[in-house]
Amino acid sequence: MRAVNNLLVLYTGGTIGMLETPQGLAPGGGFEARMRDYLAAHRESPGIRWTLRELSPLLDSANMQQANWLAMCDAIVEAVKKDGHDGILVLHGTDTLAYSAAALSFLLLGLDVPVVLTGSMLPAGAADSDAWSNLCGALSLFESGVENGVHLYFAGQLLHGARASKLRSEAFDAFTALPRYREGQRAEQVPAVLTYCQPRVAVNLAVLPVFPGLQAAHVRALIDSGVKGLVLECYGSGTGPSDDQALLQVLSDARQRGVLMVAISQCTQGSVKFDTYAAGSRLRDAGLVSAGGMTREAALGKLFALLGAGLDVATAQHWFALDLCGERAQ
Template structure:
């Protein structure tokens, strides 16, 4: 019999109405064990549950929150065969990507899931998502860190939230799902190859502003956003890595930031894209040491990977080298 450990972090699935809106407070433990008795072949003694303290709305998640989940997973590593993490949907894609980098040597499947509606409502998708995640855990086919939602299983570092209300609220723009639930489930090839990371240091919080370019933005605004100097910067650029290069001083600001030793990571605003620095004249200034492209990574995978690499104490050149190399399958074809 497969043993499953569940880590409950908070989120909509276990929330209740209050005068201040939805807050954690439902009897998640009782609901989960009743669900297992009614809708699975698992015995309750084969399922353990940790409720993290404090339970949070995932909008309040931080890198330290990711580390709390990682610590709980490792604490139960030897007593379970598969793991399910119940998480709020707002930042679940960030957490899934963060876990994928830190758990390359975990050798157990980890499936994240949650719901768009609380478990106590008649319209809730909680039961479908939790039973789907458990079925994925029991399948023997899930690998690494994945996310189950709306009848689809996705690689954890390839997924993004696409809707705040639809039951199929997540997608993997560049790769598609690795499985779709049904009778029977349909599985695609799970390409999660990467170089891995042995004995990673814990996640820490760093000052990493995210700058989204929009038509008409001025260089003075960027200058204010990077003063004082941050630990790193993520630029959400146009297309394959273009910025408003005709804006006086914009290209120079970015170049000076990189020259000062601050890692600059360039990602695209397009959900499906491949960053190619210098491909267009508007992005030529970005093709220089200290500035690294995110290739075809999602924004969530890019941001959390940068946090992971900073937490390892790497130099700017090593950060850029690893951004271009796959740790856990977050890049196409294992990195370029």
């Protein structure tokens, strides 16, 4: 770990910088001035040198899309490689904060600087807001030293970018690293095609929970929409309606059509182990790939990074099964 000397604060919008409008809270510009005024008025605040860049358009993170992930990635790489920044703080809304942290964990592989994402549950300036404590806490991390890679900082906790999830919609300690079992071989070396140097494109991805009443027609309609990757949220250890031959056939056909399908557990403390039950092994035989104990956010972000790099399904499946940044292994 090393102290950061030239920090970029990348402001993407979110609650932390929202202002009241006739329609309710909305992202507001001019956050740099508000941040400098606060830090100047609180001499105990971290004294790290920083500059701020606003992404356009500023977003309520409920509107976050793949194109915004790519814009954040490009801005971060440019800040490091062109402008000489040695650390990045991303200010982001909380609704999709864990999704963006996971996606950036895979999009920025090989970029040897620390990237920390944070936000707040209440806007800066609101009574009893958590905005300044989260922001100053993140600045302190950069000042004292933080490991390279992507992290999520919230309510005093520094979390792995590809292991965090939002569990609470109102409490200040909204995020946590779920205690999910992780297993998987660590990739000995990440190839250039999977690093930040590789351009990415948008990918048609979907997430579908298994539930009593899920029909083959539901899945067929999703596959027919052109989906290239599917995260199937299975029961428990990776089970589903394995006596539904029509459903199994749709999954098998999708795999033959080149759709990469991965299975995660619906349980907050769970992981996929297909061989535990026959109901799991039949899903595996139909073409599903185990995501082990990966979160929904990590599985989706990893699919995006792999398929968005133009990998064929077999190659993407190979790398999905390996641990790239700590998302699968302890």
